[in-house]
Amino acid sequence: MGGTDAVLAARLAAGDDQALAEIFDRLGTAVYGAAVGVIGVGSSAQDVVQDVFVELWSHPDRYNPAAGSLRAYLTVLARHRAVDTVRSELRRIGRQERHSRLTRAEAPPSPGEQVLTAEVASTVRSAIAGLPAAQRQVIELAYYHEMTCREVANAIGIPEGTAKSRLRLALAKLESVLDRQLLESP
Amino acid sequence: MTATVPPLPSGLRSRVLEASLRARAAGGPFPEVPEISGAEAYRRAADALYQTLDQLAAPDWRRPTIRDLNVQSLVGHLTGVEDDLRRALAGDSEAETADHVASTQPAAARQASHDPVRTLQEWRGAVDSMLAGVAGLDNHGIIVGLHGIRLPLNALLVARAFELWTHENDVRLSCGLPAAVPDPARLHQMTALGVGLLPFAAGRAGLRRSARVHLVLTGAGGGTWDVELGDEQPSDPVQATIVIDAVGFCRLVANRATPAELQPHITGDREHAGAVLAAATTLALD
Numbered sequence: 092m093g094g095t096d097a098v099l100a101a102r103l104a105a106g107d108d109q110a111l112a113e114i115f116d117r118l119g120t121a122v123y124g125a126a127v128g129v130i131g132v133g134s135s136a137q138d139v140v141q142d143v144f145v146e147l148w149s150h151p152d153r154y155n156p157a158a159g160s161l162r163a164y165l166t167v168l169a170r171h172r173a174v175d176t177v178r179s180e181l182r183r184i185g186r187q188e189r190h191s192r193l194t195r196a197e198a199p200p201s202p203g204e205q206v207l208t209a210e211v212a213s214t215v216r217s218a219i220a221g222l223p224a225a226q227r228q229v230i231e232l233a234y235y236h237e238m239t240c241r242e243v244a245n246a247i248g249i250p251e252g253t254a255k256s257r258l259r260l261a262l263a264k265l266e267s268v269l270d271r272q273l274l275e276s277p
Numbered sequence: 278m279t280a281t282v283p284p285l286p287s288g289l290r291s292r293v294l295e296a297s298l299r300a301r302a303a304g305g306p307f308p309e310v311p312e313i314s315g316a317e318a319y320r321r322a323a324d325a326l327y328q329t330l331d332q333l334a335a336p337d338w339r340r341p342t343i344r345d346l347n348v349q350s351l352v353g354h355l356t357g358v359e360d361d362l363r364r365a366l367a368g369d370s371e372a373e374t375a376d377h378v379a380s381t382q383p384a385a386a387r388q389a390s391h392d393p394v395r396t397l398q399e400w401r402g403a404v405d406s407m408l409a410g411v412a413g414l415d416n417h418g419i420i421v422g423l424h425g426i427r428l429p430l431n432a433l434l435v436a437r438a439f440e441l442w443t444h445e446n447d448v449r450l451s452c453g454l455p456a457a458v459p460d461p462a463r464l465h466q467m468t469a470l471g472v473g474l475l476p477f478a479a480g481r482a483g484l485r486r487s488a489r490v491h492l493v494l495t496g497a498g499g500g501t502w503d504v505e506l507g508d509e510q511p512s513d514p515v516q517a518t519i520v521i522d523a524v525g526f527c528r529l530v531a532n533r534a535t536p537a538e539l540q541p542h543i544t545g546d547r548e549h550a551g552a553v554l555a556a557a558t559t560l561a562l563d
Contacts, residue, residue, distance in 0.1 A: 098542050101495035102520055108294070108303035108501075109491060109518065115290055123289070124282035132283055141293050148297040151307050 096161040103151035125166040129173035139172045218268045226261035306499050310461040315434030318466045322441035323404045338393040340451040352400050353388035357381025359403035365423045373422030435470045443531040443563040464498030471530040472502045479506045482556035487511040491518040499523035517545035532561040
């Protein structure tokens with residue numbers, strides 16, 4: 092048998108649930124920390140931890156001990172999953188915006204949606220800070236003030252089409268910035 | 278500046294482990310291996326040995342192998358075992374008490390006057406006859422006594438697959454060929470048989486103390502077992518965890534490797550784990 096990580100990987104493939112528990116005890120905090128670093132403390136970070144360990148247990152072959160440590164593999168996977176959560180939230184905002192154009196009477200967000208929004212807020216806020224001023228302005232109004240495109244356009248005195256186009260550009264740029272953050276994170 | 282890592286929320290550990298086990302049950306190898314019968318394991322082992330023997334040059338048949346047998350007389354020994362199994366299935370009680378080596382010695386000795394091709398075809402014919410005879414019988418709860426051990430027919434056929442694989446590698450070793458590795462489905466049957474016989478081996482080796490050993494056999498066809506040893510059901514949790522390569526475990530059970538050679542990864546009661554592995558070699562499934 093080779094190093095500790097190689098032994099643990101081989102044990103996972105052999106169906107040894109004790110190995111999974113040992114890995115959680117050793118690396119669970121690091122995985123949770125990686126998720127929290129992207130989406131903050133809360134249930135979404137816990138969901139990410141669960142996804143990461145279920146993935147490890149269900150597909151142990153995807154971890155290659157020769158390519159790096161188990162800690163690195165799991166924490167990178169956690170950051171990827173956390174960014175996916177953020178992107179999913181951005182898409183939800185986009186869908187909400189399109190929906191509001193069609194139906195004026197909006198249903199209030201569910202408690203779960205409110206929690207998720209709070210968790211991703213810090214990450215998104217820092218990404219928004221890096222946007223060009225014109226795009227930052229429309230996304231702040233749409234994201235923080237939950238304005239529709241028409242309301243954004245009225246608020247800052249630009250045509251609605253321009254507001255839509257700036258919002259689309261801003262959302263695309265945010266996704267790209269979040270991807271870069273992931274790649275540059277340790 | 279070092280970021281503060283938040284503590285793990287309470288309940289997250291059990292939630293994660295439960296979700297994982299819902300996604301994939303513990304115990305079985307990844308990727309899963311198809312379940313095959315003892316007869317199928319035996320057929321595959323016979324096919325593999327036949328292919329190895331069929332490629333040998335005439336001088337290879339005279340190479341020494343185990344005990345005082347050369348390759349040709351070793352194949353004769355296997356024909357003798359097939360003869361004894363046929364007698365056992367026919368209800369001949371002498372086959373149950375017969376000695377594995379002494380009983381087959383005449384079949385081994387008479388190969389000296391035979392051409393290797395004849396030796397090979399006689400053995401293959403005996404195997405094919407046996408396969409035809411046991412077709413459909415291996416899941417009917419038939420208990421067969423052969424060479425001092427009584428096993429369900431399905432398990433006995435896996436034991437025969439074990440023997441054929443072991444002797445295939447005896448032949449390959451003597452002829453300078455690389456060792457053969459069973460396909461995962463066959464290997465899983467072999468490891469399950471070896472693990473199932475461990476309590477018997479431990480008891481026979483004098484390990485009476487009740488203990489639970491967590492045995493992890495790695496590689497394709499491996500798996501994980503909690504083996505209970507001793508005269509009474511152990512009250513304590515796992516006393517030792519042994520992690521060892523599945524093929525290596527089979528070599529151990531065939532008495533073709535020592536625990537030290539295989540370098541198992543052991544945690545817990547190392548002394549007891551070492552004694553269990555030493556007992557495994559006494560099964561000598563060859």
